[in-house]
Amino acid sequence: MRLTQNERDAIREAGLHHFGVTPKLFGSRLDDAARGGDIDLFIPGAWPATEAVPRRLRFCAELAARLGERKIDVLVDDGQSSNAILSVARAQAEAV
Amino acid sequence: MKPLVDLFRECDAHRLALAEAMARCPRPLSAEHFAVRNPDLVATLDQFAYRFAKLQDTLSTQLFRRFAVDALAEPAEAAPVVDLLNLLERYGFLPSSMRWQEIRQMRNQITHEYAMTPAELAVALELAFAMVGEMGDLVGRLREAAIRHRAIPA
Numbered sequence: 001m002r003l004t005q006n007e008r009d010a011i012r013e014a015g016l017h018h019f020g021v022t023p024k025l026f027g028s029r030l031d032d033a034a035r036g037g038d039i040d041l042f043i044p045g046a047w048p049a050t051e052a053v054p055r056r057l058r059f060c061a062e063l064a065a066r067l068g069e070r071k072i073d074v075l076v077d078d079g080q081s082s083n084a085i086l087s088v089a090r091a092q093a094e095a096v
Numbered sequence: 097m098k099p100l101v102d103l104f105r106e107c108d109a110h111r112l113a114l115a116e117a118m119a120r121c122p123r124p125l126s127a128e129h130f131a132v133r134n135p136d137l138v139a140t141l142d143q144f145a146y147r148f149a150k151l152q153d154t155l156s157t158q159l160f161r162r163f164a165v166d167a168l169a170e171p172a173e174a175a176p177v178v179d180l181l182n183l184l185e186r187y188g189f190l191p192s193s194m195r196w197q198e199i200r201q202m203r204n205q206i207t208h209e210y211a212m213t214p215a216e217l218a219v220a221l222e223l224a225f226a227m228v229g230e231m232g233d234l235v236g237r238l239r240e241a242a243i244r245h246r247a248i249p250a
Binding site: 048049050052053054056057058060061062064065073075076078081085 | 127178193194197198200201202204205211212213215216218219220223
């Protein structure tokens, strides 16, 4: 998992503050041999859109305030949709 | 850096285009609006997202700094954006610097074709419409103060 300790702390704490869960990491940052790349985060659960959207804004705002503006994509599980990216995230994501 | 009066004019142009886009949008938006591709709605929302980003950028990267220097006489020529936000919060122009960060995140999420479900997109856009109102109120407060401090003509 290619995240600094500072990044992991910020992501974990922001996840607990705004979703009450530890976010999971998926995508290229799981690959220790790769370089760079966006930070792809997955929030497990069954979040309706009316909850997912405002919570994600506050979560990302806290991360931007702590880590500076970074390319961080946050996928929030609604517990029912199925598509390629959700399948990958549900299968491979690891707790930060 | 552009003169403050020009930056206010730029904001007004973006706000007008935002109001025009919102007037063409069905309200309230719901997931059903995105179930079938509607080219008019796509064009309207593209205009909305583009102008939302431009207004947010003009305020964040230019107007806040020019206002702090010209109207508040603060030595903010080279201050980081986060310091500018805290300054505007301290003066009472921004309700909170964190709220501004949320509006900034909205800008990023609606312009980067973020992977959202139709339901999320509808919720996000309704929140974004409300944020346009917040940004408009902010521009109004900053303009009044700029006039009061004789940084722009009345």
